[in-house]
Amino acid sequence: MAHTVTFSVPERALGREDIEFVVKRDGVRFGTLLVSKGAVEWRPTNKVYRRRLRWERFDQLMRESGRKV
Template sequence: MAHKVIFNLPKRELGREDIEFVVERDGKRFGTLLVSKGAIEWRPTNKVYRRKLSWTRFDQLMRESGRPV
């Protein structure tokens, strides 16, 4: 199952405006990944909430659960 990722970069320094990655699976929107200076957030499609991780917690999670490549 391949994912398609589309993104828009802001025209200014990262911080005030997130970088937004739109992720699609099988031609349908799967969710949106938001990246800022302070954190990373995942917003699933058709959900009101977001899931937020600090960069420190993201690093820890990737070290513990990520697959080495």
């Protein structure tokens, strides 16, 4: 299960405009990670909804559940 991640960066300071990271698993689009000034969002492929975490909550989850490397 190899993942490939690509991204495009807007030509301006990061603010309300998201940076999009396209994530593929075994060559098939798995989802899109959207990073903005205020939050991080995950949009699964073929889904209408997004899942949003504010940066404070993302930090908390990574500290509690992330693996140390």
